[in-house]
Amino acid sequence: MAYLIRGNELELAVSVGTVLGEAASPATHYALQLLARKCMMIPMWNLAADLLLMTPDSEEQLVKLCAFYPGCIEEINDLHKKCNLPPAEKCIQLAEKAQADGNVFETIKYYLLSQEPENALPIGIDFVKGCISNSNWTLDTVYPVLDLLSFIRTEKLLLHTCTNARNELLILCGYIGALLAIRRQYQSIVPALYEYTSQLLKRRVVSVPLKIEHLSEELDAWRACTSSATQSSEESPCTPPSDSQRTIYETLLKRLKDEPLKGIIGPDYVTGSNLPSHSDIHISCLTGLKIQGPVYFLEDGKSAISLNDALMWAKVNPFSPLGTGIRLNPF
Template identity: 85%
Template sequence: MAYLIRGNELELAVSVGTVLGESAAPATYYALELLARKCMMIPMCFPSVGYRNLAADLLLMTPDNELHLVKLCAFYPGCIEEINDLHKKCKLPPVEECMQLAEMAHADGNVFETIKYYLLSKEPEKALPIGIDFVKEYISISNWTLDTIYPVLDLLSYIRTEKLVLHTCTEARNELLILCGYIGALLAIRRQYQSIVPALYEYTCS
């Protein structure tokens, strides 16, 4: 299954894992997540209901799937009605309610929940300054850890593209790219993907 996943034979990996059952469950769930992400990264097809629903169905087959479903809904580039339909399928609150939940989380000082619900609202760009300021403030402390920074940047990266390219988001977009390049390089070092580290640092510096 590892060879199938590395070879991008994800459909076959899921099929084999389903036959093998519980012993192959972790690899099967990972293949399902990758397959759902593959559906999300087809720019011409993802807005179609078929690819959207397929990605959601695949993620619903995995345990502890809420965060993956949040990323799917945050990334989906549809109208409000379509997004709310996807939210319902993924058992998430409607867009209007997400704005209220974001404001409540912000008032409570819960940064991650604030970002999550803003990304699911009709104004996802509001998540950018909150998340970026949190990361910049945190890395100014000498004993900061990658495990605290990475989840926030990972979630922010699923903001819808049409919102990220707005001229009002230019500064925030550039800062997000810089921080993702830097943290991505540190993550690559941890995971022993040394070959891509120089390219990531060069990208970050430029």
């Protein structure tokens, strides 16, 4: 199941998981969620809803589906009804009530489902910034809020009035994505996610509790500690991590905790990844290296990354490496 999911053979993974039954249900439900995301970029929204309704406790996933749906108000309400969610008009009242009660997650959820989803951005972003300003925050505290917030409809996120909120959301998603990539052992994209976050911090005017110097220290500590841990006895010795790097890395691991779904740990590896390149050579805009195996083109139609990296990137950071605010969907 794990190899099928990491190879992006989602339909096959769901079929196998259905036959295996209860023992494989966590992996099956995860494959169904990814398959539903695949249907969210093509006119198959009802199929995406049907896939999510096959999983237990699917309300949060259905909320994300409905929040991202770009139809007219009648179509939006039809999808809400199918997903057992209140109509968009009522969601404003529910959001205001949740806000009065101090429930951040419910406030964001109902604003995203309403006709004014942009109201969710400052609430969610302020919550995340408040969390990471404290030294003892954990990934599991902030990721669910950021993940939900990232499903705001693209046309709303790209509004001129949302520029500051969009920039801060992209930076926070980039950083949290880097931490998730470390936790899931997506080694090939960790440096790219840190670099992406640093470049956005450098080029955009934002107010987030992240510093480029801290990101560099964290990345260096991760590199030093993981390279020394994976080095075999036959290899020439590399410089061991310093005491300060060990301390930074230990703090990082405490923040990450363990990945709840063990089967998804490890790099994605699709069919054809080891095949030699043909004459049409593409260079990855993440690594600067020649892409071997399937290629994934970004929204500008020119920039390319490997399909393996695109899948891993989309699983930890839904937004394009180009920093445009467009969501990736390589599934």
